[in-house]
Amino acid sequence: MSRTPSLTSDPSDPSTQIPTPVEDQDRICTELHALYCFDVLIAHLEGREPMEPPFENKNEKYALFVTWNTSSNLRPNRKPALRGCIGNFSPMKLAEGLREYALISALEDHRFSPIKANELPHLSCHVSLLTPMTxxxxxxxxxxxxxxxxxxxxxxxxxxxxxxxxxxxxxxxxxxxxxxxxxxxxxxxxxxxxxxxxxxxxxxxxxxxxxxGSEKASVTWDEYKSWSEKALKGVKN
CATH class of the missing domain: 3.30.1490 (Dna Ligase; domain 1)
Structure with missing residues (x-):
């Protein structure tokens, strides 16, 4: 996961600065948010309800973006290709916002065709929680x-x-x-x-x-599969 440092386009101008993030345990955006977006998309494609949000700050409000990338066309010196990216600058409760924009970015980005089930093994999901604009x-x-x-x-x-x-x-x-x-x-x-x-x-x-600024977390399909299998095993036990 990447973390955006202090917003300082001009150190002499305090109006363009935000507080510098501190320790890892204080991160507001974690891999759990991206894992949840994966499950929301898969649940939609499978015709089931998604899991309950697995993160504690589900009722906190943030502006957010959900981004899907595909790595299926990777070659030497090539980077992942954008597959969908949509969000909202109006703060939303995280559980509701991620559930909504996981699907909007995957299925309704007019630049791309809707994501299909056979693409899932080639996808990664990225969640960005945003600081106020300056x-x-x-x-x-x-x-x-x-x-x-x-x-x-x-x-x-x-x-x-x-x-x-x-x-x-x-x-x-x-x-x-x-x-x-x-x-x-x-x-x-x-x-x-x-x-x-x-x-x-x-x-x-x-x-x-x-x-x-933004705080970002990312997961791959393989990471989602490994995590979801452990979560399902825990439910059965």
Whole structure:
């Protein structure tokens, strides 16, 4: 599991900082959250009810994202491929939020076809619990791997109040090998604006950008199978 360090795009500006996490036992996001998401998806595909949430903070509220990756196309120097990623910036009770977004991200991400049962052995699940968002003065005033970004901007080709938005979690920029400029430009495309944008042009200058941190836990299919078999054995005993 990875843990996001202090949110410090500018150490001299306390408005862009969050408390630094402390010891492992104080983590709010653990592998149990990702294991639960796996069980929620499998239960849906099998037509059964998922297990009871196995984590103690099930009623605590957090903004969260659930991400599914596939490793079936791995080759030397290749990285896992995104298979679905959707979440919510409005804090939700963890048990309810993970149950909802485990399925939404697996089945309703419009960029991908719904995940099928035969893909499960090739999947990994990643849960991100987010810190509150902090505005930044420049679209490039953030640190890859530490800050997630959330952009909003008015659609320049439409009158009225139509606003486009998109986000990338902290790990996306380094995983994709993008620069900060490339990450922002990709987010603009992700938001639904398909025309060319350049650094410093009208669209770029209209951006409102906020940053946030996240605490992340990940498990593979094999880890889920091993854990679920032990859990089932414990129930039978």
């Amino acid at each position: 505005p930044i003065s420049s679209p490039l005033d953030w640190t890859p791997g530490i800050h997630g970004i959330h952009i909003t901007f008015p659609h320049p080709d439409h009158t009225g109040n139509r606003t486009l938005s998109a986000t990338y979690l902290p790990e996306i920029c380094p995983e994709q090998g993008w620069t900060k400029e490339e990450t922002i430009l990709s987010a603009i495309q992700k938001a639904g604006y398909k025309y060319k944008v350049s650094v410093g042009d009208e669209v770029w200058n209209s951006l409102t950008v906020k940053v946030y």
